[in-house]
Amino acid sequence: MASSTHLFLLAATFSAIIGIAAAATAAAPSAAGLNNLTDILTKGGQYNTFIRLLKSTQVGQQIQSQLNNSFNGLTIFAPTDNAFNNLKAGTLNGLSAQDQVNLVLSHVLPRFYSLSTFQTASNPVSTQASGPGGVYTVNVSSTTNQVNVTTGVVETQVNNALDTNFPLAVYSVDKVLLPTELFGPKPPEAAPVAVAPSKPPAKGRPTKGDTAAQSVAEAPADAASHPSSAGRLMAGAAVVGFLGIVSIL
Incomplete structure (x- = not known):
């Protein structure tokens, strides 16, 4: 009798476990x-x-x-x-x-x-x-x-x-x-910075550097064609001295 009761309880427990597992599977x-x-x-x-x-x-x-x-x-x-x-x-x-x-x-x-x-x-x-x-x-x-x-x-x-x-x-x-x-709308691109082009020197007008070089190049010619005031005085004194010697003779 005890063995039969034990087997019955085991079977019932096993059936309950299977039922719970099946329900969980169906629910999830x-x-x-x-x-x-x-x-x-x-x-x-x-x-x-x-x-x-x-x-x-x-x-x-x-x-x-x-x-x-x-x-x-x-x-x-x-x-x-x-x-x-x-x-x-x-x-x-x-x-x-x-x-x-x-x-x-x-x-x-x-x-x-x-x-x-x-x-x-x-x-x-x-x-x-x-x-x-x-x-x-x-x-x-x-x-x-x-x-x-x-x-x-x-x-x-x-x-x-x-x-x-x-x-x-x-x-x-x-x-x-x-x-x-x-x-969406794109942000506007930054406008490029305008750079003013460099102006070439005016045609026929020398630049500052060219003027300086020209002055240096022309300096000897000017010196030769235009003697200084001191040179002119010395030349005049020489002429006066020459005329004085002539008058004595």
Whole structure:
């Protein structure tokens, strides 16, 4: 009798452990299965350009890895294909590879926001592209029925939620969130300092150096053709003396 009771208790305990494990597994599915970003966007049906950018920049892999190792979760603003089509032709192709990465990362917030918790967001809100300098931020304004997000270049309404299962929230937006750092007005370049050209000496008029040299060169000729006053007096005295000798003779 005791052995039967013991076996019964062991079996009951074992069944309870299996039940608890199964319940825990069902309550906490893997992030990769529940929050696969590409699957969410593909199911939405109008985010092909954004999916392509996520793959070409490898930001999609970065997001998936962070979801599997993050306690804060992520929030993503997903522009529709029409949002990209409304951009000026060549906008994406004109960006460098690193700028394309920053463009995609500026659509990702480094924490999970439900529509209600947007009301507690403190502006400016950092994005995954933000660095120590506080760049690539957005501002979020929220009321009871509407959430708007602006970059300083564009502003758009946050539309329907594609997924809001922690750790990932994905919201549709009708405009590409163009960062000020990439698409804002550029500071004016400093005007070059004008340097007045040096004027050549006037034709036919000697320079100061030429005048001095000419004076030195002409000095002997002037001295020879114009004797000094002392020389003229000596010459006159010689003539007077000569005439006196002649008169005596």
